Amino acid sequence: MSKVVVVTGAGGVLCSTIAKSFAKEGHKVAVLDLKLEAAEKVAADIHSDGGEVIGLMADVLNKESLEKAKTEINQRFGTCDILINGAGGNHPLGTTSNPYLQEEDLTNTAEGFKTFFDLDPDGIKFVFNLNFIGTLLPTQIFAKDMVGKKGCSILNISxxxxFTPLTKIPAYSGAKAAVSNFTQWLAVHFAKVGIRVNALAPGFFLTEQNRTLLTNSDGSLTQRGQQIIDQTPMGRYGEPEDLISTTLFLCDEKSSFVTGVVIPIDGGFSAYSGV
Structure with a gap:
């Protein structure tokens, strides 16, 4: 049975793959992104493959923008059945330069060098808002139409x-922990009205946001990139397609008794002790 699927952040590598996978299953897909051009490109790809799709600009931190997108989706496809909260990201202002604080760092005057004490509150707010509020607001807008319907599902991206915070990125780690906690809270809150809520917890996937951090211009791994691979038992980065089967499983009505779970898709990274 065809459903209406709304995907935020769908102009990116991972969520565009998720959007395309739903279209291939015969669902009607609304591709939402802050950049209209990116949304329309993904929509064009889906349309060329015969899928039913609409590409729209939507700011996940702006209720008016989300309401406008919802109105267009309702008019075109009907009410939302599945919501994928894919918008998210990190910011350099919420990131330390080194993984560990050394006493000499306090007198380091190099341009751009940041210790924990130099983290910018605005940068941290940006990261928390984008990841947490950017999950909460779309849920407020689209989940209201799910109440009382059968087979509705929300999938967040943690x-x-x-589970275990990475070095250097306290704001992003904390924000994603909030998304996981919110997923469990929502699963309980919506349990009586037929809406299931789960989350994916991707490990390391090469995207446009992290490519320069993990790989050099010649394609070789940076020091941090190699460190990640060394800590990943499967010895590789994830491919966007690695998210598809778990996504479809969690959103399918065959998983009608699965709610409140956060599933790592990380090649064993979170299970590995390093020894």
Whole structure:
């Protein structure tokens, strides 16, 4: 049975793959992204493959923008059945330069060098808002139409660093931990009205946001990139297609008794002790 699927952040590598996978299953897909051009490109790809799709600009931190997108989706496809909260990301202002604080760092005057004490509150707020509020607001807008319907589902995008925080990125790790906690809270809150809520916790996937951090211009791994691979038992980065089967499983009515779970898709990274 065809459903209406709304995907935020769908102009990116991972969520565009998720959007395309739903279209291939015969669902009607609304591709939402802050950049209209990116949303329309993904929509064009889906349309060329015969899928039913609409590409729209939507700011997940702006209720008016989300309401406008919802109105267009309702008019075109009907009410939302499945919501994928894919918008998210990190910011350099919420990131330390080194993984560990050394006493000499306090007198380091190099341009751009940041210790924990130099983290910018605005940068941290940006990361928390984008990941947490950017999950909460779309849920408020689209989940209201799900109440009382059968087979409705919400899938949030957390991260494996919600389980164990990574060095250097306290804001992002904390924000994704909030998404995981919110997923469980929503699963309980919506349990009586037929809406299931789960989350993916991806490990390391090469995207446009992290490519320069993990790989050099010649394609070789940076020091941090190699460190990640060394800590990943499967010895590789994830491919966007690695998310598809778990996504479809969690959103399918065959998983009608599965709610409140956060599933790592990380090649064993979160299970590995390093020894």
């Amino acid at each position: 991260s494996m660093n919600a």
